[in-house]
Amino acid sequence: MRHIFILWLALAAAAPAQFDVQVRMERDVFLLYESLPVSVVLRNYSGRPLAINTAAESWLQFFITDDAGRQVPAVRALHLDEPLVIGPGQTVTRTVDLLPLYDLRQRGSYRLQGRVTHAGTTRLSPPVTFTIQEGRELWRQVAGLPGSDEYRLYSLIVRRALNEEILYVGVQDPEKKLVYGMLPLGAVLPTGDPQARVDPAGRVHVLYHTQPRSYGYVCVDGRAQFVDRAVYSDLLAKPRLVAAADGTVRVEGGEKTWPRVTSPPPNESPAPAPPAPAKPKKKWWWPFGPNEPRPPKLPAS
Structure with missing residues (x-):
């Protein structure tokens, strides 16, 4: 066995x-x-x-x-x-x-x-x-990275799918001939070219029309990493990319639908409710106090 x-x-x-x-x-x-x-x-x-x-x-x-x-x-x-x-x-x-x-x-x-x-x-x-x-290039711009001698070539490229167009953000190093990434952003409507701006930090901001009354926004850094993403609606006003005097880029107009903006919690706890008022003392009609004997009732005539 x-x-x-x-x-x-x-x-x-x-x-x-x-x-x-x-x-x-x-x-x-x-x-x-x-x-x-x-x-x-x-x-x-x-x-x-x-x-x-x-x-x-x-x-x-x-x-x-x-x-x-x-x-x-x-x-x-x-x-x-x-x-x-x-x-x-x-x-x-x-x-x-x-x-x-x-x-x-x-x-x-x-x-x-x-x-x-x-x-x-x-x-x-x-x-x-x-x-x-290969796709169709819509936009490109070379930007320097602050604090270094490196440059990045940012580009917006559209790839045709079956019934839609897919938008991409490309990040390359033109001198070293390196491709850091080709990031898909999703479907885009052919109603107009996307908006793109580069800020002083060497990051690219993109605002694009994803579907009726909806716009997508992304911020991508020099290593092809997403820094920020959001969704806006044009129900009240059409969103657009604007640059401030110092070069910072932000979305102006529109209504942010994702992520939802919530009000921060209060720093202090709410004050406790005031104590309930004391019940009024019972009033005695006998002027000598409640413990004093009262006069006898008179017999009915």
Whole structure:
């Protein structure tokens, strides 16, 4: 019996890991230099936990080919040091941005597959396709960053989707030829070009028409990070970007609908309610006080 149990353990250890891998992208069309997030979905079909050694560089790989069948080379190694343990019958998802990892700097159509290796077993995902395209530039301006010799090239670019246009803010370093980001702002109405201004801090402010009676506002810094976001309505007045005498940029007009402006709480607690007035004392008609004997009543005649 003991030999049978040892043989069963050996067969279980030698059995191939039962898992499956899929790759998914939230959409199939991206703007040039836009982030390319891909979700890697792993499912454990076995009856025991699956612990993947994420420190190994070869546990997760991507194979990307262009429309001519040429493989896209990697420009940086993938590092996912977070432990990955998948329980029996469970599914986990990890998201990876392909843009800084592979040479995806040209427009065209691409084919993507993911490969996961664990305990000598390799699984290859079904392929997905995506397209990188260039947009239409609406505005650009070079601005210097205060306190440094660096410059930023800010741009507004529109990408045509099925039934709408998507607005992007691009942040680049023209001297070093670096792209810090291509940030999608959302759908924009073709009723007029968005407004854009750069403040003395080297940040760009953008006001754009998102839908009838609604305007979006963003402030983006030199590292392609959102500093502020808001939504305005033109119900009472049309919002617009204005610059003060010192160069600071603000939104004038309109009504801020998001985030809601709330009044700050009072600094002092409210004063306690005044005490209730004391009940008036009972008045005695007998002038000598309540404890003095009263005169007897006269008999009725």
